[in-house]
Amino acid sequence: MNITYFGHSCFGVEVNGKHLLFDPFISQNELAKSIDVNSVKADYILISHGHEDHILDAEKIAKRTGAQVICTFEIHSWLNNKGVENTHPMNIGGKWGFDFGFVKCVAASHSSSLPDGTYGGNPMGFIIESSKGNFYYAGDTALTYDMKLIGDYRSIDFAFLPIGDNFTMSADNAIIAAEFVKCNKIIGMHYDTFGYIKINKEEAIRKFENSGKELILFGIGETKSVEN
Numbered sequence: 001m002n003i004t005y006f007g008h009s010c011f012g013v014e015v016n017g018k019h020l021l022f023d024p025f026i027s028q029n030e031l032a033k034s035i036d037v038n039s040v041k042a043d044y045i046l047i048s049h050g051h052e053d054h055i056l057d058a059e060k061i062a063k064r065t066g067a068q069v070i071c072t073f074e075i076h077s078w079l080n081n082k083g084v085e086n087t088h089p090m091n092i093g094g095k096w097g098f099d100f101g102f103v104k105c106v107a108a109s110h111s112s113s114l115p116d117g118t119y120g121g122n123p124m125g126f127i128i129e130s131s132k133g134n135f136y137y138a139g140d141t142a143l144t145y146d147m148k149l150i151g152d153y154r155s156i157d158f159a160f161l162p163i164g165d166n167f168t169m170s171a172d173n174a175i176i177a178a179e180f181v182k183c184n185k186i187i188g189m190h191y192d193t194f195g196y197i198k199i200n201k202e203e204a205i206r207k208f209e210n211s212g213k214e215l216i217l218f219g220i221g222e223t224k225s226v227e228n
């Protein structure tokens, strides 16, 4: 699958010809100045939780592209009130079939208020199941024992995990999470954007290597093909 990084936790993933965009936070990301938010493609926008560093550009991109936004019921209502009409509300445990494949919502241990203080529901992660492979996008979360359920549920080809520590799990905890979800190919996210989450990337990559796993880090704007 072709994956493009737009900075922080925002990735575009092409699945069966559809562009899935996760957690768009671009226009106020100092590190993502090279990205023109008006050029980002989306057929679907998946929002893990309501924090501004995950939802900031969702309204703008959804209105321009007409992409369907997949999110909690609370975020769906909030977006509807802003005039974003093409939304699909879900909640943890639920699964739904779309034209690219299935989305299953899983638990994330974090918080979720929207930028104006509105309650955003529970934070979520997503398992994407498709004829081209399966992957896990964790959103913002701590390491939790619940992640073992994901490894038992489906074979995961690659997983997006936060590695920045302070607000989420660290690289060390992401190695354990990778073991829980039974996946050796990890794409790191939620690091370096702000002072609290600046990390030593070389050290993180080395730690994964020493555990027999691969930590893939993207340059902002970079596209890579990640295979099963």
Ligand code: NI
Binding pocket: 049, 051, 110, 111, 140, 167
């Ligand atoms: Ni957050």
Ligand code: MN
Binding pocket: 051, 053, 054, 140, 167, 190
């Ligand atoms: Mn965040």
